[in-house]
Amino acid sequence: MSGTFVGMPAFPEAAREAVHDATLRGNLRHATHTIRAKRARAVGELSDWARLREAGRRIKDHTLRHLDRYLVQLEESVTAAGGTVHWAADAAEANRIVTALVKATGESEVVKVKSMTTQEIGLNEALEAAGIRAYETDLAELIVQLGKDRPSHILVPAIHRNRGEIRDVFVREMGAWGRPAPEGLTDTPAELAEAARLHLREKFLRAKVGVCGANFMVAETGTLVVVESEGNGRMCLTLPETLIAVAGIEKVVPSWRDLEVFLQTLPRSSTAERMNPYTSTWTGTADGDGPRDFHLVLLDNGRTDALADRVGRQALRCIRCSACLNVCPVYERAGGHAYGSVYPGPIGAVLSPQLRGTASEIDASLPYASSLCGACYEVCPVAIDIPEVLVHLRERVAQGGPAVREGNRVVLRPARGHAAERAAMRAAGWAFARPRALRAGQRLASRTRRLHPRTLPGPGRAWSGARDLPAVPEEPFRDWWQRTRGGKDGDR
Secondary structure, three states: OOOOOOOOOOHHHHHHHHOOOHHHHHHHHHHHHHHHHHHHHHHHOOOOHHHHHHHHHHHHHHHHHOHHHHHHHHHHHHHHOOOEEEEEOOHHHHHHHHHHHHHHHOOOEEEEOOOHHHHHOOHHHHHHHOOOEEEEOOHHHHHHHHOOOOOOOOOOOOOOOOHHHHHHHHHHHHHHHOOOOOOOOOOOHHHHHHHHHHHHHHHHHHOOEEEEOOOEEEOOOOEEEEEEOOOHHHHHHHOOOEEEEEEEHHHEEOOHHHHHHHHHHHHHHHOOOOOOOEEEEEEOOEOOEOOOEEEEEEEOOOHHHHHOOOOHHHHHHOOOOOHHHHHOHHHHHHOOHHHOOOOOHHHHHHHHHHHHOOOOHHHHHHHHOOOOOOHHHHHOOOOOOHHHHHHHHHHHHHHOOOEEEEOOEEEEOOOOOOHHHHHHHHHHHHHHOOHHHHHHHHHHHHHOHHHOOOOOOHHHHHHHOOOOOOOOOOOOHHHHHHHHHOOOOOOO
């Protein structure tokens, strides 16, 4: 990935500040609870939801196991349909490719469909540095762009804003980007939507280049799919003369039959709708219909590294529905900005450290941004076991820092700030491997229980500052068993 949000601290520090923002917490609580309830009703309508979820998991896992084959097939299909495929190893290469493609058209502005992938690589900033202005056309993304803000939710990037704040942003900023906000604009949803429509319409009709992502890419036909709710995506995909799509390599699916599963599970899990209002599919180019030139940039940017991790690779199943964010108690209180990534919430806590590594303070902190309650796994439409991946990544952070090459070996540097945790785990491992020592320790802990502190000293104070240590029982379980059952456990 292109890096963390500029100036963002590690998650604990950012979250500590966010939870003291009463307006933010109110906005998040109202929005996530509303979406959560609607999703539950939409999913409850399907008697075969569990089977669809399992089908989605299997399709994704199969595709990831054979990703090399399906990506080659996708390239061949797109090329045969009149498109051009480009391969980008990282964000910098992807930005160079897209910038060069736009410059080749002679244009200095583009319209964009909402895209997490282009946010991941910092495409807007790269285009701006090259003198090209990118206009976001999704309503929430427009709010974020005009407000010089950062997205805080996968589905609703401006979820941290209320209507009054959005109205103020429109009045203050729209004029600098094009058509100004209407006189006397209020904060009613209909007026805000109309102001955005009028502002964007002139850009749709003028732009010669469109940029988009892809929700799915069908290998057998070279078809790309974008689902959305407003119609702005349809305008960006059909009106410009040149269309440039940037998509992660994990977005490929083998066939149209596989796509059928996700077009049922994605809308219900994201917008709580039976189907998306706009599902746009296109295959290459066609004479007299849509863009004359189509380019597909396939992005790696850490995905191959994630694919090599047998536990962590399941995060690549993600279809960006955001259901995990809406049920997460941590996200609800801290908001998306605290994660320091375009991928917030539980999925961001497992995806970002894999794409970017855990060398930075913020990426090393993300696997700990969870209570491990498991609600995220329960709602995931492709059954990503996010708690399992979080624990796996915590182990990686605790065991070592960034991977470095020493001669012919790749080793992990010692992780900073986790010495006490590693020492505690080594001590626990030693004790559990020696039953007599474990039993003696348990008896000593029981007999001295009245002397135990209620909080941990030193580095452990941060953990126990908000919770009491569990009380030690009056006697160990083995002693209780021997006393009540009269048996001898033989120190097993």
